[in-house]
Each structure stands twice: as C-alpha cells, then as structure tokens.
Amino acid sequence: MTVLSEEVGTPVTTSGGVVVGKVLDLTVRLDRDLPTVERVAVGRRRVTHLVPWVCFAGFGDEEARISDVHLSDEWSVTPPDVRLAPHELLLARDVLDAQVIDVRGRHSARVGDVVLAHTEIGTLEVVAVEVGLTPVVRRLGFGAIARRLPMRALPWADLHLRSARGHLVQLAMTTATVHRLDDAGLAHLLATVTASHAVDVIHAVGPERVGAALRHLPSAEAGRLLNHLEPDHTERVLAQLSGADAARFRGAVERPPAGAHRRFRRTAGWRHRPRSPSSATTEATP
C-alpha cells in the first residue's frame, strides 16, 4: 500500500539509472470497480510526458523505473491543457485536496491523500482516499507526528468527487456512485453539491429517480433545484410524482427562487390577514 503524496516527486529513472524526470501525477481510469493507474505524468524541465503504466518496470520504494523506452513526443502534454480520455482523470489535480461527498456516511470531506495498492497482476489501484488532519500533517513534513494520529479513510466506491472534472467523469460512468444510491442518499447528494452539479446529477440519473429523491427534501430545497433546470426537464421530473407531491413542488417552483429557500420576513406567517370578508387570503407557508 502507498499513498499518492509519497509517489509524487519520485524520480523516474531508466534501467541504466539515468534520471528522465520525476512523477508529477497519475492518471486513473474510472471504468472499473476500482480505478487503476493508466498513465504517469513525468516532468522534466518544463516538459511533461504522460507515460503509459505498462512502460514501467518498477514503481514505488522511492523510485519509478521505466523500461528502456524513449519518451515519445506522442506522450508529450502541455499543462494545464492535458488531453485525457473520457474515463480518465488526474489524481493529484482532480482528486487530491478536492472536496468529496461520502455518500454512505452522508457527509462532506476533503481528500488529504489517495491510498493506492499494488495488485498481483502488476497494476496500481486506487482503493480509498484519506481524509482528516493526519494526511495534512504528514504532507506538511511532520511524518513522525502523523504516524501517531489515527487514519481515516473513505472507500473509493462511496465517494462522489466535487472537483470539476472528477464530478463529470464519475457521472459519465455507468458504475458511478450516484446510480447505486437510494432515494434518501440521492436527495442528500443533490442538496449538498452546487446547483449546476445537481443539474448534472439529475440529467445522469433520470427524472424517475429524481422525482423519488425529491420527496426526501424540503419543498424549498426541491424548488431551488427544479428552478435551476430547464423548464421541460422540470416538467419531466414533476410528471413522475403523485398529485400531492407534484402540487407541492410545483408551488415551490413557481415562487421566486431566492425567496423560496429563506424566509426573509419574520412576519410572513401573519402578514396576510383578511382585510375584508370578500378578499380573505391565507398565505401557503412552506
């Protein structure tokens, strides 16, 4: 087992001991149960190459050794514009220090480090992310103190990434965490991410599941999300709901969005009193 922070910065050498660069990052492909390292970003003097994992004869123990291959120009990339496959993301850029949602425990965390495991077939897999203060202390150079602190890890399968690319790449996978959530878990996720990310999730899981999840949210929060959708998508979601639920959420959608999720007048509850018998009104409070 190793962690990403200990691999980044590792010198990359040939079998003859010539240093060709250092490890800057690792790409992983997400279209598997556990993401496996696909390529290694090797940097030297402002030139970066994405070297396929299969080119490495050894990785770990403070050294990364590549087979005798020439660093092809085909592998050359120009950060920050790094072309990745649709199922691929960079661990240090897109996962390390990014916010994640633990969908099982239903809380947010920030990735302190990424836990990697060598497999019997020679691949390197992401098994978990480390959160809390321990990885921070270790990465700040206080390894001796960090070894005395408890380790807190979240399994990769329970995570939803909140970084820009991580979020989109995960959603594009059929194995994405969001597809394995129950209604309450999906509701929690929708309420936690930003509105634009929530829209992405809604598009990924479909109107039926979203309708079921919205029942677990307060009307105001559901209205906030529905207001951010395009009108035809909102209608498709509302069409999945029963009469009472649909009416409740439709009312939340039709209210001004910024006023719906906060009561901005303390007196709103008793503002509307009948002024005359012919104009009796009652406000439907959330």
Add this chain to the structure above:
Amino acid sequence: MSSETARVGPVPHLKARLTLLIAVLGPGLLAGLSDDDPAGITTYSVLGAKFGYQLLWVLLLSTLALIVFHNLGARMGVVTGQGLIGLVRERHGVRIASIALAGLVIANVGTTCAEFAGIAAGLELFGLSRTVGVPVAAVGVSALVLRGSFHRIEHLLMAVSTVFVAYVLSGYLAGPDWGEALHGLVVPTSPITRDAIVVITATVGTTLAPWGLSFIQSYAVDKRLLPKDLRLERIDVLTGATLTGVIGFFVVVACAATLHTKGITIEDAADAARALEPLAGGLARSLFGVGLLGAALLAAAIVPMSTAYSVCEFTGSEAALDDRFGDAKTFYITFGAVTITAALIVLVPGAPLISILVLTQVLNAVLLLPLLILMFGIARDAVLMGPHVATTASSCGYLATIVVVASCVVALLLLGTGLVPAF
C-alpha cells in the same frame, strides 16, 4: 389552507423584483458593514483627527477596492460552492492553504480581541463594567450562532448594523465644512510623512480586511445563492460597500470638524467619543458610543464566524448556520474557541491589548496582499470558475487594486525598516 382562501393575485413586477433582491441581500451588507468595526472606526477617527478632510480620498479608493474584491469573493463562492481557503487548498495544495489558514486564524483571534475591546470601551463610555458586559456579549453572540437558524442570525445581525446611522447623525452634529470635505474626497493630496503613510495603509487594510474577503465568500456559499442571483448579489455588495464608505466618511468628518480643528489627538475610537462631547455636545458623544458598541457586536459575531468557515473549508467539514451542533462540530467549536479566547484576553487585567491590536493590524496588512493575489489567480482559473472566469477588463481592475495595496504595504515596509528616511 383555509376554505375561505382566495388565490392571491399576480405579484406586481416591481414587487417581485424587490422580493428577489431582499432575499439575496446579506453577504455584501454584513461583510461590508462589519468592516466598520472598532479598529476601522479608530482608524477613521485618527484619519480625521490628524489630517482633517485631506485624506478622505483614501476612503473613497478603499471603498472602490472593497466593491471590486467583495464582488469577486461573492462570485467565487456562488459559482464554486466553496469558500476561499477551500479553493486555495484545491488549487495550490495543502502547504499554501495551511499558511493562509494559520495566518487568518491568528489574525482573526487578534481582530476578535479588538472587537471585544471595542465592546468593553463602548460599555465603559456609558458607565458599564467590562467584566459584566464582555462575557454577556460573548455568551449572547455564541448563543445566537449556536441556536439561531441562518435567517434569524442574518436578520438580527442586520438589525444590529442599523446602529451605524448613529455615526451619520454625529457627523451632522459636528457641523463640518461640507465644501472642504467634498474637496478632500475627490482631490488626492497627502503629506509625505510616515504618519500619513501609516494611516493611509491602515485605512486600506482595515477596509479591505482579509477576514472580510473570506467571510463574504463563505457566507454566500452558506446562503445557497445560485449563479442566477449574481446580478442581484452585485447590488448587495455595492450597497454594503457604499454604506461602509459612507459611515467611514461621517466618522472622518465628525473628527475632522471637531478634533482636528482643536488640535486634539486621540488613540482610539473611545477617545474620539469622549473628545466629541465638549465640542459637539453630549448627544454626539452618545451616538458615537452607540455606534462603536453596535459595530463591535456585529464584528464580534462575524469575525469568529469567518474563522470557523475557513477552518471547515480547509478540512472539508460541514459548515452551515442551519446545521445543528452535532452535524457541524468543527464549525461551532471553532466559533466558540475564537470567541472565548478573545473575550478572556480582553478581561485579563494588564493584558497587552494595544500590542495585540497593533500586531493584528500588521498581520492583516501582511496577509492581505497574498490573499488578493490568490483570489486573482482563482478568478482567472477557467477550470474552477467555468463561464464566470474573470474577463480581461475585470482582471485589470483586480490588478490595479493589488498594485495600490502593494504600494501601500511596500511604502510602509520601507519607512518602517528605515530604508527610506521618515519625514
């Protein structure tokens, strides 16, 4: 719903827009108005007492800088859903974020000491003891944040901030020369002396406080504003920053019209309030004192909140005013720790408050420039900001502000280290 209910008719268009605006108001108002804390009021009082109306233009420039960067902070929070320290960690890694957080926490504890010192000074103006008043204020602020919901906290804090009208009234009571004040506001002149550079830098630093920059972003996240609210949020920021400048203007004017003309020097805002009485009457003194107390209470809630948000963003923990204690322990424990520590320091007899406050001002000034640069980098990051990335025109505005702040800090360093002789 009552059986006698008739559907309310369509809401008038203007009323609907006003409704939307009122619902969005909060981050800009609170972040802006809390900048007029005791340290700020002291700085403006000294500005007016020492230099009269001459340096009012510094306040105008500071207010413009506040509008620019508070607008950016709010936008960053709304678009990314993260606070400033969280974004710094995501973009620059744990080392830089740790340094920024450590600096913020230390400076914010010092600033909170200043707020409670301001509460103590304000109470003593009215003959009330700090040994009772400060703990009551600390408990009251903590109870509000711990027990209150987001909207209740916001409304109470906005209600507290209405005391700032007292400064406007005391400014009028001082009978200023409005022509000279306007001249000082728009015509930039300054003596090239160490005192002037110090006051100018202090004015910029107290208006564009680091904790205010992080607060507005975190609060916009907690308020759950959407990108479609950004246009209205600009109005919120503009209103808050403008009110900050207006209040500062009247504080300067009140002191310029009275203390400066009599050659009276002051050390803090309480001195200013006391000195106003023989010159502008007991009412001016009382109003100044009420304003000081209200400003201190508001900031005593905002600064620890800003610290708690920053710590939680760094660790990735939950941080929302609507969360119960059990769901956001890091947030509430941090808030409580900062508040209690600051209140205790103020109550310790013989505590070196002046040294703490001076060092805090220095630390805030040192922190400000790197934070502005970090914010500028994030604003230009298309991966984080998406379609809301800073345009070339906006970037020029941010850079211009950074250059002005850097000039003040560099000038102060050069004078302070003796590399440039003081006049």
